Amino acid sequence: MQGFTKTNQIYVIDIGLWMMPWNPTLLFLTGKFLPGLDCRESPAGKDKLATDVKLEVGDDYVVIDNGLVRVTLSNPRGSVTRIQYNNVDNLLETHNEEENRGYWDLGWSKPEKAHHGIYDRIYGTNFTVIMKDPDQVELSFVRYWDPSFGNKSVPLNIDIRYVMLHGIPGLYSYAIYEHLKGWPDFDLAETRIVLKPSKDKFHYMAISDDRQRTMPMPEDRATGQTLGYKEAVRLTNPSNPELKGEVDDKYQYSCENKDCKVHGWISNDSFTGFWIIIPSNEFQSDGPFKQDLTSHVGPTTLVMFHSLHYSGEDVVLKFRDGEHWKKVFGPVFIYFNKVVDDHQEVPYSKLWKDAKNQMMNEVQSWPYQFPKSKDYPHLEQRGTVTGRLFVQDRYISKDYISAKSAYVGMALPGVAGSWEREGKGYQFWTKADASGSFCINNVREGKYSLYAYVPRFIGDYKYDVDITITPGCSCVIDVGDIVYKPPRNGPTVWEIGIADRSSGEFYIPDPAPKYINKLYLTRPNRRQYGLWERYTELYPDGLDILYVIDASDYSNDWFYAHVTRKNDNRTYKATTWQVLFELHNVDRNRGNYTLRLALASATYADLHVRVNNPQANPPLFKTGLIGKDNAIARHGIRGLYRLFNVNVPSKLLLKGSNSIYLTQSRGSSPFIGIMYDYIRLEGPPQK
Known part of the structure; x- marks a missing residue:
C-alpha cells in the first residue's frame, strides 16, 4: 500500500480521510506518525495494550479503563481523582485533596448582588451508567436543584458526562446545564473545567507553536514580588535560575476562541503529554475573537466555556423572568500521549506535533457520533448554511467587493454585532474564501441570525432574515449572494x-x-x-x-x-x-x-x-x-x-x-x- 512505512516498531499508514468502521468517529489523519512515538493509541494506531473498555463501580469511586488509560472518578461527585497512564500511577496533583484535582465549576450571583459572585464547585449527587459495552462507557454525574433550596444554590440542573472509547488514550467530557421555567433569576459569570497535573512531573507548557516554555513552580510565585494585580508576579528567587527576574502572569497565555484548539503540559521525566483538545467552538461564548485562559502555573490546564475575561460585565449571562434555558457544553477531549525509546533529552516537539495531529482528528470528527445525551444532536440532525458575501462601498469601488476572509457566523437572533456579547446559545463560525463564499456546517436546530465581520471594513453585518434549522433536517440553506454596506457618509x-x-x-x-x-x-x-x-x-x-x-x-x-x-x-x-x-x-x-x-x-x-x-x-x-x-x-x-x-x-x-x-x-x-x-x-x- 502506498504510504506504508515502519518506524521503531510502529507501522504508519498515511491515508488521508476515511471512515473507521469499528469506531463511531470520523478520523482525519493529517500526517504520518512520528518516529519513535507510541502515542497514537487510538483506532488509527490500534495499540497492542488497548482492551475492551471496562467499568468498575464502588461505593466511593468509579473506574473506567481501556488498557491505555485508567481514570478514577469520585462517586457520586464525579471529580477526576486519578489518571493512570504510561506506567505513572497518577498524572494529577496528589498533594491536593482528591476533589481538587479535576472538576467542573462555575461562578454565579443573585441579580440584586451582581458584584458579589458565588463560587460553586459542581459535585454530582446522583451517579448513573448511561452506556457500557466493549467499545464505549458513558457515565453521568447529576446535581439536581430543588425549589426548596431557594437562593442557596445556583438554580440549575447540571449533568456532567464522561466518555471513554476503545483504543483512545484519553477521556471525553461534556455537561448539560438546564434552568427550568419559573426557577429563580440569576447571573452566570463563568463556567469551566479545571485539571491540575502533577507539579512534580509537568514543567513544560505548550499553547501554540510559538508559545512553549519551561514554566515556574507554584512556590516561585509564592516567593516572588506581586505587581500591579495579583496574577502578575516577578520571580525573585525561582527554583530555575534562568527564570529569575521574569514576570509570570496567567493572562500572558490567553488565546482567542478561533485559535484555542489544543494546549497542555509535558512531563520531563516520563515523556508524557497531558492535553486539552477543544474540537469545536459551538458551545463557547461571544464569538471567534473572545479571548480566554488556557494553561498556567500550577500546573493548571483549563477549558473555559464562558467567562468575563477580556469582555467584562457586558457578557454576563442574565436569566430573568424564570426563563427556560438549556445548553450542552462540550464534549472536549482530555488526551494523553507518550514517547518511548527516544534518546533526546526531552522530545517536546514530537509530543506537541502529535497532540496537534490528534486535535485535527477530533476537529474533523465533529460533531461526534458517540455522545448519548438526547440534547446533543448528531450529524444527521444538523444543517448547513452557505452563501457568498460582498461589500458595497461606492467610495472605494463602483463594483461589489468580495468579502475576502470575512468571518461569517450563526448566533442567536439579535442586532448587528450582538454575537460578541452572546453566550446563552450556540455559535457557528467560518472564514470566507477569497471570493467571499462561505459554508457553515453542523448547525444545531434553532433560530439564528447570520452575522459577519469583514476585515478592513468597519462595523458589523447582519442578514435581514433570520434562519431556522429544523430538527433532523440535515439540510443545506443557501442564502445566495448577500451584500454588506458598511457605515459610510463620504469619501x-x-x-x-x-x-x-x-x-x-x-x-x-x-x-x-x-x-x-x-x-x-x-x-x-x-x-x-x-x-x-x-x-x-x-x-x-x-x-x-x-x-x-x-x-x-x-x-x-x-x-x-x-x-x-x-x-x-x-x-x-x-x-x-x-x-x-x-x-x-x-x-x-x-x-x-x-x-x-x-x-x-x-x-x-x-x-x-x-x-x-x-x-x-x-x-x-x-x-x-x-x-x-x-x-x-x-x-x-x-x-x-x-x-x-x-x-x-x-x-x-x-x-x-x-x-x-x-x-x-x-x-x-x-x-x-x-x-x-x-x-x-x-x-x-x-x-
Whole structure:
C-alpha cells in the first residue's frame, strides 16, 4: 500500500480521510506518525495494550479503563481523582485533596448582588451508567436543584458526562446545564473545567507553536514580588535560575476562541503529554475573537466555556423572568500521549506535533457520533448554511467587493454585532474564501441570525432574515449572494490604523528590563507586563502624542493604548492625543464631515472629542463611561469592539491646518484606557 512505512516498531499508514468502521468517529489523519512515538493509541494506531473498555463501580469511586488509560472518578461527585497512564500511577496533583484535582465549576450571583459572585464547585449527587459495552462507557454525574433550596444554590440542573472509547488514550467530557421555567433569576459569570497535573512531573507548557516554555513552580510565585494585580508576579528567587527576574502572569497565555484548539503540559521525566483538545467552538461564548485562559502555573490546564475575561460585565449571562434555558457544553477531549525509546533529552516537539495531529482528528470528527445525551444532536440532525458575501462601498469601488476572509457566523437572533456579547446559545463560525463564499456546517436546530465581520471594513453585518434549522433536517440553506454596506457618509479624508478589530498594528514599545517574559521578546504580539507604564517615559508631561497625517506612521507613532499618565506622586491623570491634518478646501455646501472611531478595547474609559479647540466645553462628543474588559492589563490586542460615529459640523473646520483632540478623560489607574482599532475622517456626501 502506498504510504506504508515502519518506524521503531510502529507501522504508519498515511491515508488521508476515511471512515473507521469499528469506531463511531470520523478520523482525519493529517500526517504520518512520528518516529519513535507510541502515542497514537487510538483506532488509527490500534495499540497492542488497548482492551475492551471496562467499568468498575464502588461505593466511593468509579473506574473506567481501556488498557491505555485508567481514570478514577469520585462517586457520586464525579471529580477526576486519578489518571493512570504510561506506567505513572497518577498524572494529577496528589498533594491536593482528591476533589481538587479535576472538576467542573462555575461562578454565579443573585441579580440584586451582581458584584458579589458565588463560587460553586459542581459535585454530582446522583451517579448513573448511561452506556457500557466493549467499545464505549458513558457515565453521568447529576446535581439536581430543588425549589426548596431557594437562593442557596445556583438554580440549575447540571449533568456532567464522561466518555471513554476503545483504543483512545484519553477521556471525553461534556455537561448539560438546564434552568427550568419559573426557577429563580440569576447571573452566570463563568463556567469551566479545571485539571491540575502533577507539579512534580509537568514543567513544560505548550499553547501554540510559538508559545512553549519551561514554566515556574507554584512556590516561585509564592516567593516572588506581586505587581500591579495579583496574577502578575516577578520571580525573585525561582527554583530555575534562568527564570529569575521574569514576570509570570496567567493572562500572558490567553488565546482567542478561533485559535484555542489544543494546549497542555509535558512531563520531563516520563515523556508524557497531558492535553486539552477543544474540537469545536459551538458551545463557547461571544464569538471567534473572545479571548480566554488556557494553561498556567500550577500546573493548571483549563477549558473555559464562558467567562468575563477580556469582555467584562457586558457578557454576563442574565436569566430573568424564570426563563427556560438549556445548553450542552462540550464534549472536549482530555488526551494523553507518550514517547518511548527516544534518546533526546526531552522530545517536546514530537509530543506537541502529535497532540496537534490528534486535535485535527477530533476537529474533523465533529460533531461526534458517540455522545448519548438526547440534547446533543448528531450529524444527521444538523444543517448547513452557505452563501457568498460582498461589500458595497461606492467610495472605494463602483463594483461589489468580495468579502475576502470575512468571518461569517450563526448566533442567536439579535442586532448587528450582538454575537460578541452572546453566550446563552450556540455559535457557528467560518472564514470566507477569497471570493467571499462561505459554508457553515453542523448547525444545531434553532433560530439564528447570520452575522459577519469583514476585515478592513468597519462595523458589523447582519442578514435581514433570520434562519431556522429544523430538527433532523440535515439540510443545506443557501442564502445566495448577500451584500454588506458598511457605515459610510463620504469619501475618506484620512485614516489611522487598519479596520481589523484589534490594536495589533500600532506601536508596541520594548518592555522595561525588569518586566520581561523572554517568551514574548520576538513574537509579533510582544505584549509584556508594564507596557502601559512606558507611555509616561516615552511621552513626558506636556508632550502627548501628536500624529501628523501624511507624515506620521501609525506603526511607530501611535501608541498601542490610550492610557493615563503616571505622576511623580504615584497618581494618574488623563491624556489628550492630537491628530493634525491639512484641508485644502472645506466643503460647507454638501453637509457635515464624519469621524469614525472604532475601538478595539475600553476599560473604565470616557473618550472626549474636540475639534480645533482643546478647551472646548462641552466637547463635541463624549462616549460616556465605557468598558470593563481589562485588555490593557491582560496583554490583549482586543476586548469588546465598539464603533462611534461622530458628526463634525463643517463650520468647525478650517482651510489649512486642523486638529482633532482625543481625550481619554478618566484617570486614577494605570489600567484605565482605550485601544483604538481604526479612525477615519470622512468628507461630506458626494453625488
